[in-house]
Amino acid sequence: DQQVKQNSPSLSVQEGRISILNCDYTNSMFDYFLWYKKYPAEGPTFLISISSIKDKNEDGRFTVFLNKSAKHLSLHIVPSQPGDSAVYFCAATYSSASKIIFGSGTRLSIRP
Amino acid sequence: GAVVSQHPSRVICKSGTSVKIECRSLDFQATTMFWYRQFPKQSLMLMATSNEGSKATYEQGVEKDKFLINHASLTLSTLTVTSAHPEDSSFYICSAVRGVKDNEQFFGPGTRLTVL
Numbered sequence: 001d002q003q004v005k006q007n008s009p010s011l012s013v014q015e016g017r018i019s020i021l022n023c024d025y026t027n028s029m030f031d032y033f034l035w036y037k038k039y040p041a042e043g044p045t046f047l048i049s050i051s052s053i054k055d056k057n058e059d060g061r062f063t064v065f066l067n068k069s070a071k072h073l074s075l076h077i078v079p080s081q082p083g084d085s086a087v088y089f090c091a092a093t094y095s096s097a098s099k100i101i102f103g104s105g106t107r108l109s110i111r112p
Numbered sequence: 113g114a115v116v117s118q119h120p121s122r123v124i125c126k127s128g129t130s131v132k133i134e135c136r137s138l139d140f141q142a143t144t145m146f147w148y149r150q151f152p153k154q155s156l157m158l159m160a161t162s163n164e165g166s167k168a169t170y171e172q173g174v175e176k177d178k179f180l181i182n183h184a185s186l187t188l189s190t191l192t193v194t195s196a197h198p199e200d201s202s203f204y205i206c207s208a209v210r211g212v213k214d215n216e217q218f219f220g221p222g223t224r225l226t227v228l
Contacts, residue, residue, distance in 0.1 A: 009153075036219075041203070041222065041224060042221050042222060043116075043118075043205050043207075043219035043220050043221045043222045044156065044205070044219050045219070046217075046218075046219075089155065089156065099146070099158060099161060100146075100158070100207075100217065101158070102148075102155045102156045102157075102158075103155060104154060104155040105154075105155055
């Protein structure tokens, strides 16, 4: 049972435009959500997170939106840059534990 | 910053041999470390939670006798793949939790294991 789902395995966006990556979750006990960026043959690096008490968190070009009623979150990158090309993992966890549940990832390609 | 290293970064071994992968937190102490596994084009799957000074907690479906985890100190956890077979070939990633704040987790660079 996949508790965190990323239904788009890949996404191609033109440089300078907005990239929107989506994520859905099924477990209502999750109260902390994270986005990680991963290059091939490397470990994931933390990008941005959001607590369930918020519906938006912004850090530079990256903004995460959380819709608890829909159990949906999204990552917006604007403007998209070539260096943003990577696999992005959505993840969720409980505040009482540090175990992170990852989605299947979305490969983002930024084209010139 | 918080740095987590893994050694080796890449290993190729023959079927039936055992392989040990080390995970170290270089500039902080980690009472908890996690081991993940990633198959090509798939998500990171949590294998086990490694706690310093106690037995590891394995996720459902992960064979504890095959994937031996030892958290010998606050900066080192090891994963030993015993009697490795080709289906064990994968990308293994560890992470370490710093401090008492939940979710402050830092990932290692990963180890690519290929079993011939």
